[in-house]
Amino acid sequence: MTVYFVDGRFTERDGLNISIDDRGYYFGDGVYEVIKVYDGELYTAEEHINRLFQSAAKIKMSIPYAEVQLMEIARELVATNNILIGHVYIQVTRGSAPRLHQFPNPAVSPVVTAYAINNPRPIAGMEKGVAVKSVEDVRWLRCDIKSLNILGNVLAKQEAQEAGCIEALLHRDGIVTEGSASNMFGVKDGTVYTHPVTNLILNGITRQVILGLCSEQGIPLIEKSFTLEEAFEMDEFFLTSTTSEVTPVISIDGRSLGTGVPGSVTKKIQKAFNLQIPSFIAGE
Incomplete structure (x- = not known):
């Protein structure tokens, strides 16, 4: 029981x-x-x-x-x-x-x-990558609070699921904010980009871990907002959360990103993240 x-x-x-x-x-x-x-x-x-x-x-x-x-x-x-x-x-x-x-x-x-x-690790998604759908961010303006008021997130996630996608990529006035239940990262020319910490996103704990890992691994990271159109042009893309860990995104709205498979920077970050958790789990 x-x-x-x-x-x-x-x-x-x-x-x-x-x-x-x-x-x-x-x-x-x-x-x-x-x-x-x-x-x-x-x-x-x-x-x-x-x-x-x-x-x-x-x-x-x-x-x-x-x-x-x-x-x-x-x-x-x-x-x-x-x-x-x-x-x-x-x-x-x-x-x-x-x-x-x-x-x-x-x-x-x-x-x-x-x-x-x-709750098992999402191994398949982490290895093969997932698809996301862009959804307008119509939530309230205090997304920095992890409150129970997440109906906007629920509706966005449902829209993504109905489109056969694992997650919603939220954008406000064309600016990518975060996912319905995750933080979003783009990679361009070896540099990682993610929305800065403001009232428009939740400063995810896994997000914070990734920022630290990028610093340790010598991976350039810039906390700077980018547009949905810029997201389509990223070489790599990935999302992070407590339950999704570091999951590569290989398509947005059906448009393939980069080579269409998880990229080298994302894999490097995944490997570094795995070293943060018990060895027998990392070895799955």
Whole structure:
């Protein structure tokens, strides 16, 4: 049986009890994080949990646990559920209160829920590359907050899926921002380009890892926005996320990129990324 963490206690599914008045249900009034698990160990967990607190602060919400406590909850879920390769999902809502748009007054206790599941690495996509579809970015202007309000992302992902693509490449006024659930990178003449950190993108944890790896590997990287038309002209393209890791993009809107196969710069970054995780996983 799967064990969950709900509002201060560990419980199996039949013990789950979430109020219909939870503001996460009514308004998406909350934040979340997804932490990767390799070989039963949390990967970049401190960075994810730190960002969870940053997102909460940006929506003026407190989290009723210290960062170290959330880390222990995540580890307990991994151990109890025997997770080898997968992820931990953590969500915090403002709490349960009558449906009014303004914050509850007096304040109510935020609700923390979490679970851990097995989730294999997307080996096929990482090796062969994937197709993406360009979709207009119509989301709100605070994409830097990892909030529960991701209906725009959901609709973009669905549009991409219906077109037979793995991900949506979002663009705002012709400028590439990010994916519906990933960060986007282009490679031109050996230099990696990606949208700078602003309110228009989420500063992905894997994105941050890649920036560091490029520096270590001597790969030029420029945080500079580029247009959708420039994306079509890139020599290589790849996307990153906690669950997608480093996945080559070989076509956009059915148009082949570069040679139509994962490029050498992308492969070099993938290899460097693999060295960050347990050796037996990297050797798959």
